[in-house]
Amino acid sequence: RKEVEQDPGPFNVPEGATVAFNCTYSNSASQSFFWYRQDCRKEPKLLMSVYSSGNEDGRFTAQLNRASQYISLLIRDSKLSDSATYLCAVNDPTGTASKLTFGTGTRLQVTL
């Protein structure tokens, strides 16, 4: 089993739709979780950290489910500009505290 797994997609959704991605992780000792957005041929940009209590930033909501070992990202009212690849990152507790393992990313395409 991979340490961090994501459905590569693509998820094709119309503008205005709500879409959700999950990311599963294998090490129950992981403590820090992040979602990054990556546009084609660009660097990953931090979208949001994922807290135990869940967190929301505008149209984006991130949640953590420790029992089932996954994090989720919900995007409401999708915009064309949300089209990108969404990478999840999980800290690797076997390494240094700040070492992250990334998933392969989920590609989102928002259409008219």
Next chain:
Amino acid sequence: EAEVAQSPRYKITEKSQAVAFWCDPISGHATLYWYRQILGQGPELLVQFQDESVVDDSQLPKDRFSAERLKGVDSTLKIQPAELGDSAMYLCASSLLETQYFGPGTRLLVL
């Protein structure tokens, strides 16, 4: 807003040649990371520095790759000799605590 700087942005080289990438982290960030990202995959950590010390280079192909951060600020990643399979995006990131911020990357093409 402070950013991680990388150069060059693009590099084309022939196999068996040497290449070098440079990274300047966000000021004050003690931790610096080099990642390799192959198309369609997530970034894979090559080496992590805490100040000038290497804290993780378990995934660095040490027969051809080397990295240094002599003064604990900017860093250089070198590949010698380059191989066709090294074609990828090389990303540098830095962090103060846990959150990592990425530079624009160097896209390497080995012919």
